[in-house]
Amino acid sequence: MPKTETFQDLVLGERKTHQELWRWLYTELRSAILDGRLKAGTRLPSTRNLADQYGLSRGTVVAAFDQLREEGYVSSELSAGTFVASAPAAKEDTVPKWKVAGKTTSRATLGRHTKGLFNPSFVLPSSRSIGMAFRSYEPAIDLFPVDLWARVAARVYRNAPRSLYGQGDPAGYQPLRRAIAEYVGRSRGVKCIPEQVVVTSGAQQALDLLARLLLDAGDEVWMEDPGYPGASQAFHAAGAKVIPVPIDSEGLQVGKGIELGPRARVAYVTPANQFPLGTVMSAKRRVELLAWAVRSGAWIIEDEYDAEYRYFGKPLASLHSVDASGSVLYVGTFTKMLFNALRLGFVVLPERLVETFERARSVVDRHPATLEQAVLAEFITEGHFGNHVRKMRQVYAERLHSLTEAASGRLAENLEVEAAAAGMRTIAWIKPKLSDRVVAERAARFGLEVVPISTFTAQYKQKPALMLGFAGCNANEINRGVEVLEKVFRTIGQ
Structure with missing residues (x-):
């Protein structure tokens, strides 16, 4: 080792507080x-x-x-x-072009399949405030019974056996799986036993895992168009070929799906409250879809993210409730029903898939947070969850009425706001010949959160429209949002 260098005084950086x-x-x-x-x-x-x-x-x-x-x-x-210590020295003529001033920059890249994969609009901002018009992803956090949840949580944490602080079950906390099975059976007609329920970190993780397990690279998947971007991105990430299938007044056009993707292995649907149009899949289409799945040996992923909130007519049964073949995989979430930070969802699986799904679940993050599951299990079994849902159904109906009333008075020339039959958001059709993206961008300048319907379309264009969330904002905030939208339309083109 050559020892020709001499030590020079070094300018040392400032020591951080409390650093040894x-x-x-x-x-x-x-x-x-x-x-x-x-x-x-x-x-x-x-x-x-x-x-x-x-x-x-x-x-x-x-x-x-x-x-x-x-x-x-x-x-x-x-x-x-x-x-x-010595290090191999590079000759001057072999120093790569990407080495600048003695420093190097990594040339490592992402996999080719990730190019253009993720939609930036799907990444939601962190909550620095709540209750702003017209967020479509936010429930009524202002009305969530925080004190009640805290009391239940305190009791669970105080009385929990030490085993709950250890390794959890990848399929989820058994009392919560039992509570979910009983609840979806009673409210949605889903016939299942607790062992068929697997708890996930929200519905998105359920979709991601299902995509990985059900699909090989190049497999065809029917995707509602317009549809939920989180599902299409999960399928793309699994290497699948997503086939956009148009929506009409009866829901997914099954015949068109067969024509466009005859070898599809999966169909993703939101039959109770189509995202984002709010269409209800007709009984005829449900029968056609189930018959196709049995005939083709395909799976149907039924995503019911907010079907509990129905304001007109009788409650609708789930697609899973009329499936006698075991083709339907039922996905649900508590994020939209309670509060966003509660990253807990679930999937109801045929018994033959449960073990494989559990293993896949374990690979992703071992198991969901056990203590949070225990709190939610108590919250459900003590009746608090059902009470909250019933209360919110009434509150959301009132907030929807506030929106349609205010819009009919101040936005009638520019927007036709639908009285949604279910869910936490509605569609507002733009009457002037304007791009919904232009309107949304202008609204953002005024601090208003609206989503253009065109961001959810892949192939089949829709009339320009905005998606307006009403569940998370009170009547005063709804009125403010309508006033801002009125100003938006007045200033466009100026």
């Missing part, structure tokens, strides 16, 4: 070695001299040198001293 002295010195010396200020072969001063030079104790310097030696940055020779 030896770790500070070690970090500064390591940085000097990595960025070339201390070159390979440089002899370092003795620990005593370095301690005197920087006003440190000798023990502090010894500890820093020991760490550098352990990690291979320096080496020591008996009676010779401590030296910066």
Whole structure:
């Protein structure tokens, strides 16, 4: 090892508050070695001299040198001293073009299949406020019974056996699986036993896992168009070929799906409240879809994210409730029903898929948070969840009425706001010949959150429209939002 370099005084960075002295010195010396200020072969001063030079104790310097030696940055020779470790030096003519001023930039890239995969509009902003018009993804957080939830949580945490602090079941906490099975059986007609329920970190994780398990690269998947982007992105990520299938007044056009994707292995549908149009799949289409699945050996993923909130007519049974073949995989979530931060959802599976899904669930993140599951299980079994849903159904109906009333008075010339039959958001059709994206962008300048319907279309164009959420904002905020939209239309073109 050449030892021609001499140690120069180093300008050391400022020590961070509460940072140990030896770790500070070690970090500064390591940085000097990595960025070339201390070159390979440089002899370092003795620990005593370095301690005197920087006003440190000798023990502090010894500890820093020991760490550098352990990690291979320096080496020591008996009676010779401590030296910066050597590294192969590159010849000038072999230095790559991407090496600039002694520093290198990684050339590692993403996999080719990720190009153009993710839709930036699908990434929701973190909540710095709640209750703003017209967020389509936010329930009435202002009305969630926080004190009640806190009391249940405190009791669960206080009385939980120590086993709940250990490794959890990848399929979920058994009492919660039992509570979910009983609830969806009673409210949605889903016939299942607790062992068929697997708890996930929200509906999105359920869709992601189903896509990985059911599909091989190149497999065809029917996707509602317009439709939920989280589902299409999960299918794309699995390497599937997504086949957009148009929606009409009866829901997914099954015949068109057969024509466009005859070899499809999966169909994704939101039959109770189509996302984003709000269409209800007719009984005829449901029969056609189930018959196709049995005939083709295909799966149907039924996503019921907010079907509990229905304002007109009788409650609709789930597609799963009329499936005698075991073709329907039922996905649900508590995020929309309770609050966004509760990242808990579930999927109801045929028994033959449960073990495989559990293993896949374990690979992703081992298991869902057990203590949160225990709190939710108690919240459901004690009747609080059902009470909250019933209360919110009434509140959301009133907020929807506030929106349609305010819009009919101030936006009649520009928007036709539908009185949604179900869910937490509605469609507002734009009457003037304007792009819905232009309207949404202008609204954003005024601090208003609206979503253009065109962001959910893949192939089949819709009339320009906005998706307006009404569940998370009270009547005053709804009126403010309508006033802002009125201003938006008045200023477009100016």
